[in-house]
Amino acid sequence: MKNNTPQDKGKSGLHWRGRLWLEGEEGTFLGYGRVVLLERIREYGSLAQAARSMEMSYKHAWDLLASMNRQAGCRLVETSRGGKSGGGARLTVTGERAITVFWQYHARFQDVLQEMTAKLGEVLCGDPGEEL
Amino acid sequence: MKNNTPQDKGKSGLHWRGRLWLEGEEGTFLGYGRVVLLERIREYGSLAQAARSMEMSYKHAWDLLASMNRQAGCRLVETSRGGKSGGGARLTVTGERAITVFWQYHARFQDVLQEMTAKLGEVLCGDPGEEL
Numbered sequence: 001m002k003n004n005t006p007q008d009k010g011k012s013g014l015h016w017r018g019r020l021w022l023e024g025e026e027g028t029f030l031g032y033g034r035v036v037l038l039e040r041i042r043e044y045g046s047l048a049q050a051a052r053s054m055e056m057s058y059k060h061a062w063d064l065l066a067s068m069n070r071q072a073g074c075r076l077v078e079t080s081r082g083g084k085s086g087g088g089a090r091l092t093v094t095g096e097r098a099i100t101v102f103w104q105y106h107a108r109f110q111d112v113l114q115e116m117t118a119k120l121g122e123v124l125c126g127d128p129g130e131e132l
Numbered sequence: 133m134k135n136n137t138p139q140d141k142g143k144s145g146l147h148w149r150g151r152l153w154l155e156g157e158e159g160t161f162l163g164y165g166r167v168v169l170l171e172r173i174r175e176y177g178s179l180a181q182a183a184r185s186m187e188m189s190y191k192h193a194w195d196l197l198a199s200m201n202r203q204a205g206c207r208l209v210e211t212s213r214g215g216k217s218g219g220g221a222r223l224t225v226t227g228e229r230a231i232t233v234f235w236q237y238h239a240r241f242q243d244v245l246q247e248m249t250a251k252l253g254e255v256l257c258g259d260p261g262e263e264l
Contacts, residue, residue, distance in 0.1 A: 013157050014203065016237065020150045022252075029146055071146065105148065105248055112244050116237055120154075 015117040020109045022102070024071035034064055035102045038095055041077055047089045072098070147249040152241045154234070156203035166196055167234045170227055173209055179221045204230070 021031035051061035076095035153163035183193035
């Protein structure tokens with residue numbers, strides 16, 4: 001008798017996990033780290049401060065942003081030059097949307113992993129003769 | 133009008149990618165590398181040869197296998213001691229099942245990523261004013 005009820009869930013304590021990123025022609029377009037960078041730019045209004053808060057060099061943050069802009073085909077962040085402090089930075093509508101979209105798909109992705117885990121119960125150690 | 137037709141696919145060349153692994157109390161139980169190790173053990177009938185074919189130390193392969201056995205609660209590979217050559221090794225039913233299950237869920241996982249990509253078309257650069 002087939003029985004896929006949730007009673008089997010976590011039988012062995014095993015669960016599916018995963019990482020998700022959005023890839024373009026250059027490689028990663030948007031992953032966890034880039035999304036956090038965008039969120040920090042929104043929080044601080046400054047690429048330099050956002051980078052510093054993540055212990056990332058300004059150059060690296062700038063390169064990540066340039067890579068996102070190129071691959072999106074439009075700007076995710078508007079920057080203004082402002083001398084030593086590095087000027088101001090604010091997210092465009094596309095930048096805001098990138099954050100929203102990433103977390104939206106990330107949530108869907110986590111749901112799928114949970115669904116996969118719920119189905120996993122019976123797959124291992126079905127044969128008592130194999131027990132340790 | 134809502135319109136989620138595939139015509140939007142690949143508009144920006146962006147696509148979702150991901151990595152999948154099965155986690156237990158110790159951390160990873162089964163991921164891409166461990167599954168390939170099991171497949172090589174099946175191919176060579178020897179843990180030592182399987183490890184060598186992956187440029188992995190025998191100790192590391194043995195540790196991975198011990199970790200899998202502990203977390204599964206049963207053996208994935210049966211080994212027999214055999215002097216210098218390291219003895220023979222063959223997959224148990226659970227070992228075979230682990231390979232099958234991993235690729236089965238991996239395929240489902242890839243399908244989900246494709247479905248997510250197909251829905252992605254409209255999310256970026258919707259505002260012409262933002263174009264580079």
